[in-house]
Amino acid sequence: MKRRFALSLLGSLVALVAVAIGSTTASAHGERAQESFIRMESVAFWDVKFSSTNVKQGEDLTITGTAKLLETWPNNLSGGNPSVCYFTIVEPGAQFVLKDRMINGAEAPQSIFCHKGGTYDFSMTLTGRSPGNWHVHPAVAVEQAGTIIGPGTSVQVNEAAGGFSYPIKLLNGQTVDLESYGQWLIVGFSLLTFVLGLAWMIVWTWTRPTITRLAVTNQLPLNQDGGDAVGLITRQDHRNTAIIAGATAVLVIVAFTISAFAFPGRIPQQTDWITPPNFEAPASIADASLSSAIWDPSTQVLTMTAQIKNTGKSPVTLTAFRTAYLTFVNPTARSPESGEYQMTATPAGTIDPGQTQTIEIKLPGSVFQQEELLPVGKAQMAVAGVLEITDAGGTRNMDTVEASLTPTAT
Secondary structure (H helix, E strand, C coil): HHHHHHHHHHHHHHHHHHHHHHHHHHHHHHHCCCCCHHHCCCCCEEEEEEEECCCCCCCEEEEEEEEEEEECCCCCHHCCEEEEEEEEEEECCCCCEEEEEEEEEEECCCCCEECCEEEEEEEEEECCCEEEEEEEEEEEEEEECCEEEEEEEEEEECCCCCCCCCEEECCCCCEEECCCCCCCHHHHHHHHHHHHHHHHHHHHHHCCCCCCHHHHHCCCCCCCCCCCCCCCCCHHHHHHCCCCCHHHHHHHHHHHHHHHCCCCCCCCCCCCCCCCCCCCEEEEEEEEEEEEEEEEEECEEEEEEEEEEEEECEEEEEHHHHHHHHEECCCCCCCCCCCCCEEECCCCEECCCCCEEEEEEEEHHHHHHHHHHHHHCCCCCEEEEEEEEEEEECEEEEEEEEEEEEEECC
């Protein structure tokens, strides 16, 4: 019996260590864990900027940028029709406080209604909370699809002399510090529920060989119709589980009662969703499409063939290709910025009004391999993203493009 109890505790410790190690590893670049087709075909990010990468506890930084729910949105995500989105950040734990969020110029404290093809300018203001070097990403959580992660960077939060506090004024005029307010109540309630869960685990791992002798357990009937000596579940087990369930119910009722009397001026949880203003799209200056995408493993090059038609009144240039959180810049149009990569466009010149030009785009495959974005050997082998096309006046068009991926023989 003692051996079974020791094994159960050891298993719990191993699970805790695995979670701790896994969270440390995933804190760096968790975006790579998502399937490549999800990242390439669902949301494209561009112009993402961090106002600072070095702040003190209590100091603010702002993340701005643009996210587009691509027209290539996969049919097996949200039924092919995303409708509710939540702009947030992805970080290794609650190391920042998200104070303010603007979508297309409107306040968006909660989820928003969104749609395929929608473009959303976002601005999120964070406050440094815990000292350390943290990897931070803007992200879009989509109902029934999960969280799509944008480009990230490391932010250093330095310790402040007074530590971190987050005072907020309540409707009754009282000011409380959310960093410490009700801390012992929360810890105490969590400990009580942990004890109940631990008791439940002990009942089924110490008094019963449900785990250490699983092969035997699987052969036992559940009910005790033949008497106390037959079946896995006995009358005592029913009594023990009823006591644990009853204690849980009493704990919840007592907690709700205390909350109702201690805080009579409560506000119901707010669940109103908004539809942000439409993105002010620039004038259309070009139409773009992809006819092919070829991956050559021997040269480590991804080659795409694009057709661009100038529908404006001045020459246009292919400036960049953006997919997921990556940006590949045409160096003849502008120099790549920090975190961007270089591509080769042939021909690299401008496209005159009314002209349609076929352009061969070569992208460094090493980047796609490093980010695990090449869907070679996957069920959905396609390349998708946004072609950025600009004219001399600075007007930018972001055209969504997609093509099936064809790998060459090695």
